[in-house]
Amino acid sequence: MPSSPVKSPVRVGIVGLSARRGWASQAHLPALRRLDGFEVRALSASSATSARQAAEKYGIAHSFGTAAELAASDEVDLVVVTVKVPDHREIIRSALAEGKAVFSEWPLATGLAEAEELTALAAECGPRTFTGLQARSAPVVRHLRDLVADGYVGEVLSTSMVASGRGWGAEFPPGGAYLLDRATGANMLTIPFGHTLDGLTSVLGDFDSVAGIAAVTATRRREITDPRTGTVHRPDVADQVVFGGTLASGAVVSVHYRGGMSRGTNFHWEINGTEGDLVVNGDHGHLQMSTLTVTGARGCDPGPAELATPERYFEPELSALRGTDAYNVGAAYAQIHRDLTEGTSVVPDFAHATRHHRLLDRIERAAAAGR
Structure with a gap:
């Protein structure tokens, strides 16, 4: 069953927000800061030092050296996963164990079996999940x-x-x-x-x-x-x-x-x-771009x-981001806010992501079989 609606503003913790570069700083942070319904409260990076540097650069209140520490924070309602795909599994598992809603960039997992595992865990733990398939938000x-x-x-x-x-x-x-x-x-x-x-x-x-x-x-x-x-x-x-x-x-x-x-x-x-x-x-x-x-x-x-x-x-709050890579990410976030606070289910969740992984797996297996 879906978890209880989250109060607005939704407090966000971003895993993988770097002071140097990356998709999180290019798309996620600009989008979140244009939307009234979100507040970026925390981040984690590859080390405590790099996390502090990013927090100072972006003016974010809380920084953590590990994603597990971020997920455990009472300052976070939604954990956003923007790191490389092989790192998704452990980060998502720790967030779900803490009962936190999770937004993971696509691909959700390194393959179908891992996606199925994460989807089953999400269903068992109960928090809302979202996957960054932003093309459908364009x-x-x-x-x-x-x-x-x-x-x-x-x-x-x-x-x-x-x-x-x-x-x-x-x-x-x-x-x-x-x-x-x-x-x-x-x-x-x-x-x-x-x-x-x-x-x-x-x-x-x-x-x-x-x-x-x-x-x-x-x-x-x-x-x-x-x-x-x-x-x-x-x-x-x-x-x-x-x-x-x-x-x-x-x-x-x-x-x-x-x-x-x-x-x-x-x-x-x-x-x-x-x-x-x-x-x-x-x-x-x-x-999507x-x-x-x-x-x-x-x-x-x-x-x-x-x-x-x-x-x-078009989302009026995101007008300044039209023509940038951040716009469609922001459009997805706008709907995520509605899903979290109003109980709707529009943005693709982990179950949807697993079905999509399954389709890609079908394509790969058909190619391998010469069909």
């Missing part, structure tokens, strides 16, 4: 979902997507070795492809749980050199994913997701129906026309 994606639900294209017949993942191409980002090791659970399939595929299902519905999936995965860039050190890395993660399947509605899906960036198309998504068509174009395939344009045509329309996203899909 105003454009929410508008697209409503267009489909309201019958803009009629019955959806099929959908197709071609996308570039930015990373996992020729360039080597700082700290990039972590993303080339399959054991970490952080790779192109789980991160940008995982976010984008969840956005697709938020618009069109889940995949058929019985029908098969056909998939091919490949590692085409077999050596990547770190220009800063000269170290040559040999990835064991896919930089090409091609798959097809069927949604529960019967609509047919085809996707080609590739690493790096293309000199041609970097994001193109079509939704084709009995009454019309929708086309989404963007600057890259990280759906890309700049998107929707066009559509139906009935006797002479051709596709832009369908601007109405203002009602």
Whole structure:
């Protein structure tokens, strides 16, 4: 059963907020500080010293050298997990044991088995859980979902997507070795492809749980050199994913997701129906962070026309963050606040994350089996 509603403002403790850099300082902190319903009360980092430095830089009252200490603090209602994926399990376990609500960045876990374990523990302990699948919080994606639900294209017949993942191409980002090791659970399939595929299902519905999936995965860039050190890395993660399947509605899906960036198309998504068509174009395939344009045509329309996203899909408190990576994270937080204080259940929880891990596992197993 869901735990009792949390009082506002929700007191937040961020695990992994660094004084130097990172996703927490780039997206989570700016978003939280724009929303009246949250107060960032605590943080933890890799050591007590680095935590104090971050607390001084950001003006946060409490700092802890370990995530377990943060989770045990009476100053925290919601534990936010923004560290590398292999560290999620122990941090989340300690937060759930303290009865704290948890917001974990996606991927939730290094794999399906670990996600299932955390979901079972959350159900046993009772606190609310949330997963950072922010693509479905994007105003454009929410508008697209409503267009489909309201019958803009009629019955959806099929959908197709071609996308570039930015990373996992020729360039080597700082700290990039972590993303080339399959054991970490952080790779192109789980991160940008995982976010984008969840956005697709938020618009069109889940995949058929019985029908098969056909998939091919490949590692085409077999050596990547770190220009800063000269170290040559040999990835064991896919930089090409091609798959097809069927949604529960019967609509047919085809996707080609590739690493790096293309000199041609970097994001193109079509939704084709009995009454019309929708086309989404963007600057890259990280759906939760890309700049998107929707066009559509139906009935006797002479051709596709832009369908601007109405203002009602935007959070007024986050207006200053439009066009930044923090906006969609903030939109998710705005709904998390409503879920925590009003008892709703809109933002994906750990159970949803596990279902998504299961879908990715199906794709990997289909590729391995040559189906």
